[in-house]
Amino acid sequence: MRFAIIGAGLAGLTAAYEIHKADPTAQIDVLEAGERIGGKLFTVPFASGPTDIGAEAFLAARSDAVEFFTELGLADSLVSPSAAKSQYFAGGALHAFPAGGVMGIPSNPPAGAQDTAFDWTPGQDISVGALVRRQYGDEIVDTVVSSLLGGVYSSTADDLGVRASVPALAAALDQLAEAGEPVTLSAAVKAVEAQREAAKTTSETRPVFQTFKGGYAELYEALAEQYGADIHLDSFVSAITKDGEGFAIKGGGEGTYDKVILAVPAPTAAVLLRDLAPAAAPHLRAIKLASSAVVGMRFDSSEGLPDNSGVLVAVNEPGITAKAFTFSSKKWPHLEARGGALVRASFGRLGDEASARMDEDLLVDAALDDLLTITGFDGRAAGLGEIFVQRWFGGLPAYGVDHIATVSAARAEIAAVPGVEAIGAWAGGVGVPAVIADAQAAVHRLLG
Ligand SMILES: Cc1cc2nc3c(=O)[nH]c(=O)nc-3n(C[C@H](O)[C@H](O)[C@H](O)COP(=O)(O)OP(=O)(O)OC[C@H]3O[C@@H](n4cnc5c(N)ncnc54)[C@H](O)[C@@H]3O)c2cc1C
Incomplete structure (x- = not known):
């Protein structure tokens, strides 16, 4: 049986792993437009250690995710956050969240x-x-x-x-x-x-959130190593068509595939399914995407950085461009142990493309200025050792009114095409455990 999986983000990699687990003889081609795997999971190698610049935690209260990571041999990599709490910045002042x-x-x-x-x-x-x-x-x-x-x-x-x-x-x-x-x-x-x-x-008490000691790369690399698939990077898929009993893929892969899994954002799935399931397209296109940018910064000194896990900024807060700061080294003891301070600034909400497109120098300046205004921590004086700027165009689906009904309607149209599944955060939900569960369920449907 030949499988094509479009997209090597978490959904696509999980699907490949699950297919291989169920049928080790399956031939699986994973076709990825980008030059790396992981999608919105991205761990960059800071000199001080691996640092997540996309997702940085998962809901550990979801035992299914923890079981999945344990199955992958990653149980010893899971680490828990400190007791530090986040605050919000509104009206020019920091406030504790109400209990x-x-x-x-x-x-x-x-x-x-x-x-x-x-x-x-x-x-x-x-x-x-x-x-x-x-x-x-x-x-x-x-x-x-x-x-x-x-x-x-x-x-x-x-x-x-x-x-x-x-x-x-x-x-x-x-x-x-x-x-x-x-x-x-x-x-x-x-x-x-x-x-x-x-x-x-x-239920037994477990931490609400956890992460991976070596960053999310531990997860996407474990999936890639264990699933026995061929990964084709720089393979931008532009169309999927019927080919006899199977499917032909334009832009990557070779020959005919028995089954296809689209693990791409909803608007891309709409384009790729235009021949196979045209009636799904309006539903998929209705799912808007929110762009954002993350500025990861490592400072030599943490002196003066508040003992909080981060700060969330109220909407339209005068003089502030960022929407959130994560004080990663305060939030995660394993990152604090590296010394110095690790801070992530996040920019952009649905409808605000400008923040994600800001010039790189302006983004870093905004991150440092906002951090100073909000916390009094002067990042420039603290010694800015390393910076990484990542733009996430169409980073997250907007889970708008009637989103669940929209996903059901799209899925009903796709279900009418045997051998095709469409998965990912837009369908399963925002968090890592939800994306994994969605991919697993789709593979079970596909394999019967
Ligand atoms: C900044 C940020 C922070 C986040 N933080 C958290 C967090 O802390 N905890 C949490 O649980 N979740 C978090 N999330 C959400 C989580 O990361 C995502 O929901 C999840 O990683 C999405 O996985 P996916 O496989 O559905 O999609 P993606 O990761 O988007 O993967 C889709 C893949 O398809 C590829 N692709 C697209 N078009 C094509 C094409 N035409 N041909 C071939 N390949 C194509 C893309 O290049 C990409 O690799 C965060 C997301 C963002 C953006």
């Missing part, structure tokens, strides 16, 4: 807000921004909620659907409506908090 709540949405409305009961049909969707603004007012959205969501999704609360980006909250709203109880935001948040407390007492 409890869901994604910064507290379980009690702010003073003066009404949070009156509203109509809710189970399964419906609404933007997080619209929901929280209506029930709790604007301020909490523009400061706490959007800064937290922006750090994860590169989009503000107004551009994110509650069902895809805060699924536990959507489920709680559904449950209130199904039970015939008054649906309010505070009741739904309290229900999520209660579920979280119950889960704490029933």
